[in-house]
Amino acid sequence: xxxxxxxxxxxxxxxxxxxxxxxxxxxxxxxxxxxxxxxxxxxxxxxxxxxxxxxxxxxxxxxxxxxxxxxxxxxxxxxxxxxxxxxxxxxxxxxxxxxxxxxxxxxxxxxxxxxxxxxxxxxxxxxxxxxxxxxxxxxxxxxxxxxxxxxxxxxxxxxxxxxxxxxxxxxxxxxxxxxxxxxxxxxxxxxxxxxxxxxxxxxxxxxxxxxxxxxxxxxxxxxxxxxxxxxxxxxxxxxxxxxxxxxxxxxxxxxxxxxxxxxxxxxxxxxxxxxxxxxxxxxxxxxxxxx
Numbered sequence: 001x002x003x004x005x006x007x008x009x010x011x012x013x014x015x016x017x018x019x020x021x022x023x024x025x026x027x028x029x030x031x032x033x034x035x036x037x038x039x040x041x042x043x044x045x046x047x048x049x050x051x052x053x054x055x056x057x058x059x060x061x062x063x064x065x066x067x068x069x070x071x072x073x074x075x076x077x078x079x080x081x082x083x084x085x086x087x088x089x090x091x092x093x094x095x096x097x098x099x100x101x102x103x104x105x106x107x108x109x110x111x112x113x114x115x116x117x118x119x120x121x122x123x124x125x126x127x128x129x130x131x132x133x134x135x136x137x138x139x140x141x142x143x144x145x146x147x148x149x150x151x152x153x154x155x156x157x158x159x160x161x162x163x164x165x166x167x168x169x170x171x172x173x174x175x176x177x178x179x180x181x182x183x184x185x186x187x188x189x190x191x192x193x194x195x196x197x198x199x200x201x202x203x204x205x206x207x208x209x210x211x212x213x214x215x216x217x218x219x220x221x222x223x224x225x226x227x228x229x230x231x232x233x234x235x236x237x238x239x240x241x242x243x244x245x246x247x248x249x250x251x252x253x254x255x256x257x258x259x260x261x262x263x264x265x266x267x268x269x270x271x272x273x274x275x276x277x278x279x280x281x282x283x284x285x286x287x288x289x290x291x
Contacts, residue, residue: 049077057084064103071111071119078121082129089136098143104133105147106154113157141179142188145172149192169201177207182214189229190222199232212237213248216270220262226269235273246274246283253287
C-alpha cells in the first residue's frame with residue numbers, strides 16, 4: 001500500500017469538527033455518557049501514579065521527579081515510592097552519584113520543617129523514610145555534607161539561626177581539610193549546589209596563606225570554578241594577607257603563564273575581585289603581558 005493510500009485511511013479534520021452526513025465521532029460515542037465525579041478523577045490519578053511508579057524502577061532521574069510530587073500521592077503510593085528508592089540503593093549500587101539520596105533527604109527535611117501543613121506527610125511515614133535515608137547514607141563525607149552549601153534556603157532552615165548555620169558550614173570545611181587536604185575542598189566545590197557559599201565561608205576561617213594559595217591554584221584548571229569560587233577565594237585572601245598575598249599570586253601567575261601551564265583567561269580570575277586601587281594595577285602589571 002502506498003503512503004498516499006495509508007494517509008487516506010487516517011481521520012481528516014472534518015471527521016470531528018464539520019457537520020458532515022455521518023461524523024465518525026458520533027458513531028463511537030456511548031449513548032449514555034458516564035458521570036464524571038470525584039471518584040472517577042481519583043481513579044484516574046491513581047492509575048497515572050501507578051504507571052509512573054512502574055516506569056521509575058531503577059531510574060534515579062525519574063525517582064527524583066516523583067519525590068518532588070510525593071505529597072500529592074496517597075499513603076500506599078508513597079510507601080511504594082520509598083521502597084523503589086530503597087531498591088535502587090540496594091540492587092543497582094549507584095557509584096558516586098548521590099543525587100537521589102540528596103533529593104530523598106530534601107523531601108524529609110522539608111516535611112519536618114512544615115509538619116503542621118495540611119499537605120505534610122504524616123510522621124509514621126517519615127519514620128520509614130528516615131530509616132531508608134540513614135541506611136544508605138553516603139560513605140564519602142562530601143556526600144553527607146554538601147547539602148550544607150545550598151543557597152536555596154532549605155539548608156538554613158534546619159538551624160535555629162544563621163550563626164549556627166554558618167558555624168556548621170565552617171566546621172564541615174575544617175573537618176574535610178583536616179582529613180583530606182585542600183584538594184578535597186575543590187571536589188566539594190565542584191559537587192556542592194553553590195561553590196560561592198563555600199568560598200564565602202572561608203572568610204571567617206583562620207587558615208595560613210599556603211592553604212588559600214592551594215585552593216586558588218588547584219581550582220584554576222577547573223573552568224567551572226573560576227567564577228565565583230576562584231575569584232572570591234582570591235579576594236578573601238587578599239583582604240586577609242594583603243601585600244603578601246599579592247606578591248605570591250603575581251609570582252605564581254607570571255611563572256605559570258610563562259611555562260604555558262596557565263592561560264590568560266584563567267589567570268584573570270585571580271585578580272578579578274581585587275579592589276580597584278593603584279596597588280592592584282601595579283601588581284597585575286608585574287604578572288606580565290599575558291594577563
